[in-house]
Amino acid sequence: MKASRRAPIKDGLRESALFQRRAIAGFAIIVALLATLAVRFVYLQVVRHDEFSTRADQNRIKLRPIPPARGLIYDRNGVLLADNTAAFRLEVIPEQVKDLDATLEALGSVVPLSAEEVKRFKEQRRNRRGFQSLPLRFRLSEDEVARFAVNRWRFPGVDVVPYLTRNYPRGAEFGHLVGYVARIDENDLDHMDMGRYAGTTHIGRTGIERYYEELLHGEPGYERVETNADGRALRILDRVPPKPGQNLYLSIDIGLQEVTEAAFEGRAGAAVAIDPRNGEVLAMVSVPSYDPNLFVNGISFSDYRALTGSSEHPLLHRALVGTYKPGSTIKPFMGIAGLELGVRRATDTVLSTGEFHIPGQDRAYRDWRRGGHGRVDLIESLAQSVNTYFYSLAMDMGIDRLAGYMGQFGFGSPTGIDLNGEGSGVLPSREWKRGMFNKPWFPGETVIAGIGQGFWVVTPLQLANAVSILAAHGQRYPVHLLRATQLGFNAPVEPVTLSPPQLSFIHNDANWEAVRDGMIAVVNGPTGTANKVGAGATYVIAGKTGTAQRFSRTGDEVDTHGLDDAQRHQALFVAFAPAQEPRIAMALVMEFGASGSHDAAPLARKILDHWLAPEGQTP
Amino acid sequence: MIDSLLQAAAATARRQLRRPRLDHALLWALLLVAAIGLTTLYSAGDQDLGLVLNQGARLLLGGILMIVISRIPPATLRNWSPWFYCISVLLLVAVALMGEGRGAHRWLDLRVVRFQPSEMLKLSMPMMVAWYLHARQLPPSWLDLLAVGALIAVPAALIAKQPDLGTALLVAASGVFALFLSGLSWWRIGSLVGLAGAIAPVAWHYLHEYQKNRVRMFLNPEADPLGNGWHIIQSEIAVGAGGIFGKGWHHGSQSRLEFLPEHTTDFIFAVFSEEFGLIGVCILLLLYIFIIGRSLWVAANAKDTYSRLLAGAIGMSFFVYVMVNGGMITGLLPVVGVPLPLVSYGGTSAVSLLSGFGVLMSIHAHRKLLRD
Secondary structure, three states: OHHHHOOOOOOHHHHHHHHHHHHHHHHHHHHHHHHHHHHHHHHHHHHOHHHHHHHHHHHHEEEEEEOOOOOOEEOOOOOEEEEEEEEEEEEEOHHHOOOHHHHHHHHHOOOOOOHHHHHHHHHHHHHOOOOOOEEEEOOOOHHHHHHHHHHHHHOOOEEEEEEEEEEOOOHHHHOOOOOOEEEOOHHHHHOOOOOOOOOOOEEEOOHHHHHOHHHHHOEOEEEEEEEOOOOOEEEEEEEEOOEOOOEEEEOOOHHHHHHHHHHHOOOOEEEEEEEOOOOEEEEEEEEOOOOOHHHHOOOOHHHHHHHHHOOOOOOOOHHHHOOEOOHHHHHHHHHHHHHHOOOOOOOOOEEEOOEEEOOOOOOEEEOOOOOOOEEEOHHHHHHHOOHHHHHHHHHHHOHHHHHHHHHOOOOOOOOOOOOOOOOOOEOOOHHHHHHHHOOOOOHHHHHHHOOOOOOOEEOHHHHHHHHHHHHOOOOEOOOEOEEEEEOOOOOOEEEOOOOOOEOOOOOOHHHHHHHHHHHHHHHHOOOOOOOOOOOOOOOOOEEEEEEEEOOOOOOOOOOOOOOOHHHHEEEEEEEEEOOOOOOEEEEEEEOOOOOHHHHHHHHHHHHHHHHHOOOOOOO | OHHHHHHHHHHHHHHHHHOOOOOHHHHHHHHHHHHHHHHHHHHHOOOOHHHHHHHHHHHHHHHHHHHHHHOOOHHHHHHHHHHHHHHHHHHHHHHHHHOEOOOOOOEEEOOOOEEOHHHHHHHHHHHHHHHHHHOOOOOOOHHHHHHHHHHHHHHHHHHHHOOOHHHHHHHHHHHHHHHHHOOOOHHHHHHHHHHHHHHHHHHHHHOOHHHHHHHHHHHOHHHOOOOOHHHHHHHHHHHHHHOOOOOOOOOOHHHHOOOOOOOOOOOHHHHHHHHHHHHHHHHHHHHHHHHHHHHHHHHHOOOOHHHHHHHHHHHHHHHHHHHHHHHHHOOOOOOOOOOOOOOOOOHHHHHHHHHHHHHHHHHHHOOOOOOO
């Protein structure tokens, strides 16, 4: 066996034949296997072609939202109050960044990033999908844009994106009224239509910007872009343009607003002026204010501290939510109530002795003049602001009729102006007190309600609205700021259609005229509390002063001993003019003022002059 | 003296010239594949002409090497075989001890040239196995099988350890094919396959983690679409999106937009499939089948056992390239770094492949003539 296995003679022909058989077998196997491969190609390229073709396109084509340009905001004359300016921001697509922390750190050496920006970015990241780009920094300077462009290759998934940023050219003047937009945060995401806000980074946060967010925002467009594996857009395939938001024209008059704000000279207070013929708000001022531009791209911590830490509360929109005792400014409304309800006739008189008593009670309710004003009728009571007349009127009317009638002027409920978060004030009534304190009503509370004290609280807007209703003979127009809209820059300006006024609730013109004459006497009569204010006016002002004890908005007790009048009192003034055919009605509150006649009324004169004096603009 | 020498030289030259040096059919097929390769490379490399010229130069170098090798008679090659094998294995050991490379130890820096000794084995392995079996009684006995097994396993293990699974596979395959062609009986082949199946779980244990991951993701690529499976999915998308007629030259979005990884090297077949479609794929596969078939035909006509086994092994190894690469880009096989022969960008594989065909040409030139 061994010998045969070691046989040196090889059979060449046999081996050759063996090889040929093997070569054929091997070739057959190879062809079979390559045929399998070919079948796999057929499977991918024919059977599943459509699927893979789609996936290749999905790979390649991304739908990119184009945010709409936000509508602009103008005053009634077309003066710009909020516009959009071109800027650059830094955006990150988290999915395409391998090491986010390292990237952010490296990025910081190219474009400075504050800790706040990084923190905000990370917070946003948590709730968004990885392929969505997130803004990291807004308003890059030209220098920063250039520096990033040079270093861009180092940062896949990071890009500089041009965008429009909101700008408020008037700054603090319209901080409260126009408000501001701010970056969309996690709370917004809950109640937002993500489709409509695709690509949008800001949303109206306060003021008109918030209330008319729907109109201002517009509809986003889309573009289909071809992107590479890094997500960089290489070319645009097609594009559906966005529909820009509507431009808004407010009823505000920039001149009147400026004059009104200037009149305060920086002292805390608020003023609202309304056109009684249609309910348009002509001016709405709250002092002090703040620069809304600070909020647009995220306010810095120190700026925010400065605003919230100030004792003057600049963030508070006093005209809208500030609460003040109306004091004597309520007297014209009491007067018309007395006449219209038949409790008094215009000629009825009351004897003012300096003190008023509820029958059977010891407590004295005082007049502001020691010793009283003597026998006075309605007109004289308004002119001199005689408390006793209104004490007894309130007693005779009773709280129920008083509250019911005053409700028609809008006291105790929001005016429904086109701003969010309006305060409703307090119109004292039995029901209100029971609901609030679960206590019965006392007659003394009716007495002081007659002169706008006690529980009674109003917002400056409410007070101005009530004056406007009075000026319009009891016709109630919806108070509003939006005057007209415009769908695009070439589109016509469309006036806003408003619901018609409710039917007047003042039935007897003579009653109205009596109250008006009383208010004219306040400003023009020899005994009027503000009789210096009317001097030299080319039109007739009907007004009423008011002075109220200050009280703390926060509710804590303030020790008023040792403070002078200006620190203890709030000064108010309400007016409409011209008295015959009113074109403007207003209310003004000074938080620190000795009296309405000294501190509030002269300011009102400046404001009315601007609107009504011959050299002033007319609407 | 001089006259007779000159006469002898002239006679040799005449004899040499009468025998066709190169097999024209095989040569044309190789040229065609190389032309397709350069065309595809121009598109896959973002129309970078420099890349194409670079690859063209390498192919030219490989072609020159092929012609030079084709002049060496198979008998000389046979005598060199053991030395060539020993040197390449020694270099492999040297690389293992002091080699350098990006992460993987593959390269040997000889100051003048840097090269991968593992590439040498693609040729020295079948030469060695053929040399060994040439002197034996065929079909090989169990003892021969064991010896050949050792000859194959040692370098293959060294290469796999580098780690370079693809080359290890090609090297081992070239040896195994020589064994197969020597007439190893079917039942022994069957029992060896059975043994391999039994060893596989043990081998798995010794694989590098990245190699294990490649196998894992091959089994389920969609499980991790952004990580390891990404390559396979993007490649399948490219192939599938090509359809029957392809998207056309330069119009393959998958590679142009860089969704395909390694689109000039290991995944160039996917670019080709996307741009030229099923028709292009079939033409290319038929060309490859022709090259393999022609190589086996050359082998069958070879003069002796050594030449037969060597030529056959080289031809069949060519198949492994095509199958492993094609299987990878279509998701049929795991991702193993094997280039598509003569198409993928890269000098080493082009040079070693064409050297192999040089050997084939030499065997063809010294084939059995009718007179013999």
